[in-house]
Amino acid sequence: MHADSLRAKEDCSVPETLPSGSLPTGFRPDSARRRPTPSGRRTAVRGSLALSAAVLTVSVLSGCGSDTETAGAASANTYSVETELGTFEAPTDYERVVVTSTALLDSSVAAGVTPVGSPMSFAGLPDYVGLDDDSVTRIGDSDEEIDLESVAALEPDLILMNASSGAGLDDTLFDEYSDIAPTVPVVVGEQDPKGLAAQVGAALDRTAEMDEAAKAYESRAADLKARLADDPEAAKPVSQVRLRPDEVRVMMEETNAGVAMTDAGLTFAPPAEGASVGDGGYVETSLELLPGSLGDHIFVYSTEEGVVDEVADSPIWQSIPAVEAGNVHTVDFEAWMRGQGYLALNTVLDDIAAAYGKQLD
Template sequence: MKKTRPILPALVLATLIATGAAQARDVTHAMGVTSVPDAPQRVVILTNEGTEALLDLGVTPIAAVRSTVGEPWYPHIADAMVEVTEIGAEDAPNLEAIAALEPDLILGIKVRHEGIYEQLSAMSPTVMADVFDGKWLENYQLYAEALGLEAEGEAGVKAFEERIAALKVALGDKVSEEISLVRFRGGGRTSLRAPDTFAGDILRRIGFARPAIQAALTDNQEITMERIPEMDGDRIFYFTRDSGDGEGLAVETEWTASPLWLGLGAVKAGAIHRVDDAVWNIAGGILAANLVLDDIAQAYGVEAPRQ
């Protein structure tokens, strides 16, 4: 009896090749290992830093959590987000809205979204970074891997590192300066910023030192006005969180008019720079990081060209 060749597997294989349905990869992340599509088309992002990562990688998400400030996006990403659906706050994303969008990949972060991971995973493959502070560039690479854009992610990291190297050369001996980071905020929450923060991490990558008091911090430290002398450094970058009620700006005005502030060495030398809180503190992604480098270059009067 003549044997016939099985045709069903061949048909199935042909169909899978034609549709791409068989293409998937395992991605290891903070919540385990997840099988994700090779080329996801409907991506939902649940962090502000992740939104910047996607845009930098050339991916426009179908939905994203709103920016911490902005209506609903940070000004520096607003133009790129015109067609993106806003799905609530980073710490409270709208699960019903996400489900209705039928995403094929969800990206989040354990420190924010561990409690809803199972619900998200039931909707779509979900990949999570671990934490924010000091890990933003590692998170960028994880998001790139989840998107199947490892090469683009490596190129993005390389471009940023090359820009830092160029800035370091341009700064010359000034890179040995001690940089103070200060944040003003309403409600008596003025703080010295720790090294393991977004801006602190960028300063470290450039090679700047921090004043000894700030270098020793393991977390941001709120201070009272009599501790203003602890803000001093060779140069001060400061930013203010204002929620629209004017309280943060009022605190900034009060503190920077204080005789203690006016007596700081950096203030007397004119080595103080007011920068954007959204960019230096809360956006937390690669687009903001490049804007931080722009600000530093401008403060020192040097060039830090983008690739």
């Protein structure tokens, strides 16, 4: 809980409303420095802050009789979440969760929690999460375009906020989110879907449920690996290719889908001679260099509509050995590239099984 909030409990002589910076909703670590908040971002949530401050005044004054009792009650109604950015408190009785990244949507659903709000592209929710678009409210078109007013209107009990590895709270919208509801940061973008799932499980206090999701995935991966072990086609090297209008990225093992491909026992074709794998787990190249650098099976996708079909008609693409052999498998970029959780990993397993003509439970 905020150090400011605790000091307020110690001094009960003046029954005044606490400033919004002292609201306990965010449960910000004492070691984290608050940064000035742009006035434009405050406007969206100002109404809810006034109500929260009024409620807090009552809560603080009613707790003045015994600091020990108040502290005990708080700990009974919250749980602690240790993150890369500090330790945060979240309410045990949450019912309405908002996630600020589609990467967090996957793992929330896998843990048995359907968020009331999430970013959503023009195409709607990713098919692989298994939710209808109208079951979740759009709070922005992407992770970088969150509408704070939409978040506040949903009256969440808990917010899971995406954060980049190495970032501090001052580099995020933690202050804005925590003025709306208790907020827990989750590090995304590390090409570590299993690690992200574990973070979300802890943030939702559903570690046991996430462990079950992990066990179910590992069992399916082991089953597929066993089924592919006797298939000579599956022993041949593979490639994962992301097509873009101006470049090609050959995605390697250390990517979200690469994790599932490796778990299924597939072997990646090595990067082209002289090429190196970047921090994102991919090799940046061009269409002209693909014919001699890809595996015998290619899993291909693009985030841009029509690009795969356009490239597929080019003479260079048609000259790639895997293309000539009919071993190109077009897959969903949402699960293969953006997906960061067990729902996406299971979808990748399904696509691999289909590519090799296997049945997977």
